[in-house]
Amino acid sequence: MTISNLSDGEGLRLAAADAGLLEGGIRSAGLKVTAPRLAVLRALTDRPHSTADALFGVVRADLPGTSLQAVYGVLASFTSAGLVRKIEPAGSPALFERRVGDNHHHIVCTHCGVVHDVDCAVGHAPCLTPADALGFDVRAAEVIYWGLCAQCQAESALP
Amino acid sequence: MTISNLSDGEGLRLAAADAGLLEGGIRSAGLKVTAPRLAVLRALTDRPHSTADALFGVVRADLPGTSLQAVYGVLASFTSAGLVRKIEPAGSPALFERRVGDNHHHIVCTHCGVVHDVDCAVGHAPCLTPADALGFDVRAAEVIYWGLCAQCQAESALP
DNA sequence: CATTTTGTTTTGAGTAAATCAAAACAATTC
DNA sequence: GAATTGTTTTGATTTACTCAAAACAAAATG
Numbered sequence: 001m002t003i004s005n006l007s008d009g010e011g012l013r014l015a016a017a018d019a020g021l022l023e024g025g026i027r028s029a030g031l032k033v034t035a036p037r038l039a040v041l042r043a044l045t046d047r048p049h050s051t052a053d054a055l056f057g058v059v060r061a062d063l064p065g066t067s068l069q070a071v072y073g074v075l076a077s078f079t080s081a082g083l084v085r086k087i088e089p090a091g092s093p094a095l096f097e098r099r100v101g102d103n104h105h106h107i108v109c110t111h112c113g114v115v116h117d118v119d120c121a122v123g124h125a126p127c128l129t130p131a132d133a134l135g136f137d138v139r140a141a142e143v144i145y146w147g148l149c150a151q152c153q154a155e156s157a158l159p
Numbered sequence: 160m161t162i163s164n165l166s167d168g169e170g171l172r173l174a175a176a177d178a179g180l181l182e183g184g185i186r187s188a189g190l191k192v193t194a195p196r197l198a199v200l201r202a203l204t205d206r207p208h209s210t211a212d213a214l215f216g217v218v219r220a221d222l223p224g225t226s227l228q229a230v231y232g233v234l235a236s237f238t239s240a241g242l243v244r245k246i247e248p249a250g251s252p253a254l255f256e257r258r259v260g261d262n263h264h265h266i267v268c269t270h271c272g273v274v275h276d277v278d279c280a281v282g283h284a285p286c287l288t289p290a291d292a293l294g295f296d297v298r299a300a301e302v303i304y305w306g307l308c309a310q311c312q313a314e315s316a317l318p
Numbered sequence: 319c320a321t322t323t324t325g326t327t328t329t330g331a332g333t334a335a336a337t338c339a340a341a342a343c344a345a346t347t348c
Numbered sequence: 349g350a351a352t353t354g355t356t357t358t359g360a361t362t363t364a365c366t367c368a369a370a371a372c373a374a375a376a377t378g
Contacts, residue, residue: 032325032374052364070327072365077326088249090301093364107295118289130277135309136266142249142303150294191345191354211335229356231336236355252335 029081039063040074041098044084048097049106049115055096089115089144105142109149111156118145188240198222199233200257203243207256208265208274214255248274248303264301268308270315277304 022041026033036059043058044050050058056071075096078084085100089108095115107118120143130138148156181200185192195218202217203209209217215230234255237243244259248267254274266277279302289297307315 034326034374036327065328067328069329069366073327086249088247090245090247090253094249105289107289107293107297109295110298116293116295118291118293120290130264130266130304131279132277133304133306134266134275134277135312136268136275136304136306137312138266138304138306139269140305142305144301145289145292145295145297146299146301147292147295147297153294153296193345193355195356224357226357228337228358232356 025083029078029083031077031081031083035063036066036070037074037078039066040071041078041083044096044098048099048117049087049095051093051095053093087115087142103141105144107145107147109152110146111148111152114149114151116149184242188237188242190236190240190242194222195225195229196233196237198225199230200237200242203255203257207258207276208246208254210252210254212252246274246301262300264303266304266306268311269305270307270311273308273310275308 022038022045023033026037026041031037039059039062040055042062043055047054047058052071052075053068055075056066056068059066059071075084075086079086079096082100084096084098086094086096087106088094089106092108092113097117099117103120105118105120107116108114130141181197181204182192185196185200190196198218198221199214201221202214206213206217211230211234212227214234215225215227218225218230234243234245238245238255241259243255243257245253245255246265247253248265251267251272256276258276262279264277264279266275267273289300
């Protein structure tokens, strides 16, 4: 599979527009630019908080030869290169997003599973300092809010 | 397997002392009191932040006939009865603890995986209010701090 | 431009953690 | 003590993910 069959038909113009940005991001992370990587990164741009499997579904539409393992491989390399962030909410397969480098958190619907980004709670870097760090050298604080999303609240209020 | 072969030998006195408390806890959660449930609850008292598998290892020493699935079943019933809390740190199998009902969080060592409880960060119920809840009815905030524990810091500083 | 090197993807197998279902069984209720 | 209800065992199954070797493509090099 070569980069030249990356896109076809109506996706071509969009792909051409994005390609530079996506490609630059991958390249400047010190990774080789390949068709599966471009496809995964594009899919993730459109659909943040996706599972590997969901991304595989999107990617294989663009690039039919792509394997699920390739998607896992791409995501692993992106994650360790700091190009994407992996989140693992309880009870869910891992989710991935392109928004990295800021200290943002997530809010997850306990009913439908939808995930949204939320900015940090209190002031500058809230929750980044535990009451007592017990001698740990704390590097990160991960916050997940759980609750009912607006739509599921509305649905649960129906007769 | 009956409750009568719950313990033997030197564990008997301790078991007798605990049995009332453990039994009362299970019963008042509306669950039947069984040998596997007592054994799991006792194991969890001694070793908070254990996996189902680790608890299975402890329980089968007391109660050799116990199956791993029984341990999963016991933990599921305890969790939904509010008798234990299940935590699922990224990259780890689920951990269980008896400390419930308070809003405490966890600090996990990125190197050795050890988990400790930490009280809430700032004031009363910090992090319980996101900057913007996006219409969600927020019910819980889960905070996990990641860092190097004191021992792993010491070991990484060696020649 | 051709070649080599390095890194990526495919193919296929394998694993860990957890779940499901039916039959056997035990705790509580009556 | 019998009936009822809930729990545990047994055994199979699933999901999410990982590993390894061979095939292959991208980038570096001459």
